[in-house]
Amino acid sequence: MFKKILSVLAAAALCASMAACGASGASSAASEPVPSSSVAQADSTAETATEEASSGALRVAGLKGPTTMGLVNLMAGEQGENYEFTMYGAADEIVPLLVKGELDAAAVPANLAATLYQKTSGAVEVACINTLGVLYVVELGNNIQSVEDLKGATILSTGKGTTPEYVLRYVLAQNGIDPDRDVTIEYLSEATEVAARLTTPSTNSQTLVAMLPQPFVTSVVAQSEGSIRVALDMNEEWQKVAGSKLVTGVLVVRKDAVEADPEAFAGFLNGYEASVETANTDLAGTAALCEAYGIVAKAALAEKALPACNIVFETGDEMKADLQNYFQVLYDADPASVGGQLPGDDFYYAG
Numbered sequence: 001m002f003k004k005i006l007s008v009l010a011a012a013a014l015c016a017s018m019a020a021c022g023a024s025g026a027s028s029a030a031s032e033p034v035p036s037s038s039v040a041q042a043d044s045t046a047e048t049a050t051e052e053a054s055s056g057a058l059r060v061a062g063l064k065g066p067t068t069m070g071l072v073n074l075m076a077g078e079q080g081e082n083y084e085f086t087m088y089g090a091a092d093e094i095v096p097l098l099v100k101g102e103l104d105a106a107a108v109p110a111n112l113a114a115t116l117y118q119k120t121s122g123a124v125e126v127a128c129i130n131t132l133g134v135l136y137v138v139e140l141g142n143n144i145q146s147v148e149d150l151k152g153a154t155i156l157s158t159g160k161g162t163t164p165e166y167v168l169r170y171v172l173a174q175n176g177i178d179p180d181r182d183v184t185i186e187y188l189s190e191a192t193e194v195a196a197r198l199t200t201p202s203t204n205s206q207t208l209v210a211m212l213p214q215p216f217v218t219s220v221v222a223q224s225e226g227s228i229r230v231a232l233d234m235n236e237e238w239q240k241v242a243g244s245k246l247v248t249g250v251l252v253v254r255k256d257a258v259e260a261d262p263e264a265f266a267g268f269l270n271g272y273e274a275s276v277e278t279a280n281t282d283l284a285g286t287a288a289l290c291e292a293y294g295i296v297a298k299a300a301l302a303e304k305a306l307p308a309c310n311i312v313f314e315t316g317d318e319m320k321a322d323l324q325n326y327f328q329v330l331y332d333a334d335p336a337s338v339g340g341q342l343p344g345d346d347f348y349y350a351g
Contacts, residue, residue: 058257058268059084061094061106064295066131066214067249068107069302070311072289073282074275083268087294098124104257105268110247111163111337114327117347118339124252127269127349129319130276131249132310133235135164136217139209140198140224144231147175151182156194156210160187166333167234167246168211174241191216199224215296215305222304235310244325248310253349266351269315276313279306320348 060083062068062075068087075085086103088094091112097103099120107130108116116124143149150172159165165187169179177183188194191212198210198220209231212220221228238246251272258265279286287296287303296302314322330337 057082057084058265059086059102059104060268061085061097061103062087062295063091063094063107064089066134066305066309066311067109068295069286069290069306069309070130070276070279070313071107071272072275072293072295073278073286074271075293076289077271077275079271098252098254101254101256103254105251105253107249107251109163110250110323110326111330113250113252114343114347115337115339116252117343118341122344122346123256124254125258125347125349126319126323126343127251127253127265127315128272129245129247129250129312129314129322130272131247132312133233133238133246134214134248134309135167135211135234135246136214136230136308137209137211137232137234138198138217138220138228139231140228142229144209147171147177147232147237150209151177153209154184154186156186156188156197156208157212158188158191158194161334163248163330163337164211164213166330166337167238169333170329171234171237171241175237195220198228214309215301218305218308219301222301242325242329245322247322247326250323258349269351273313276311279311283307315349315351323348 060071062071062085064087071085074080074083091108094103094106094108095112095116098106098116105127110126110129113124113126117126137144137150137155144153155168157164157168165185168185172179172183179185188197194210194212195216198208211234217230221230235246253265283303283306284299286306287299287301290296290302291299296305324342327338327342331342335341
């Protein structure tokens, strides 16, 4: 049944492509964590959320973009028939369903997972990290060789008030650059707008660079025919100054669903881990599935982008350490970005 649902969603998703660049149909919500306001409407729902554990197949939600690319081989395989997968275009569509117990698990932005934990009074936990940093700084030309070279630049980005802003400001500040004085950061609403501005810069502009998520980066670089290049991998720059990995996406699960059948959920995670391994080794096959299920608009784009999407399956102590460090930086920048306070130890699935 789920394959029929996904085929309909895929057909719709394939109609959406980058207006400016004619490429990616991935939702920016899949690449960029959502602001805390997107869960505000779930507050009253959380109070009346069902206390009954999910029966039958595990109900799993995914988003178009990198956070679901590692899941696609499980979705398409024989084991996938044991689960109900549904694709969504934006994270805020998933929130009320997960809060009410109408979904059991979901691949979502990491900071949304922390916010959901607070809004549901600990009813959800994080099972694994599925995507690390997908943000890259790109430029016209060859001027940016290090973060220090960004001083004086105009930086185009999306994600005002969300993780992209916090990441950029943190990395700049840790490299001795005042984000408010030494650079000009211009936030646009969509990654497609950033791409369009980057490819048609003003002739009197200063050094123009942009911070974009995958797969938009791959699309822009490919279509520029060499005039636009990747200057900085923000995952690497984050690691240099924060001492841990930059996290983009995670899988969250309702605790009642796990408690209803712990062995079944452990089996799901085993299948998920195998799916991630295949995503990182069989690029062509995974890319074809990404197009078929509407996760990325075109297989050719997905195949090029996959190696730069940092798809992982990280659990246990490593997951906890990376998320705690990541959440601390977000909390220091804006407590609301993680739901007002840092998650407790019971937020981290122990298996």
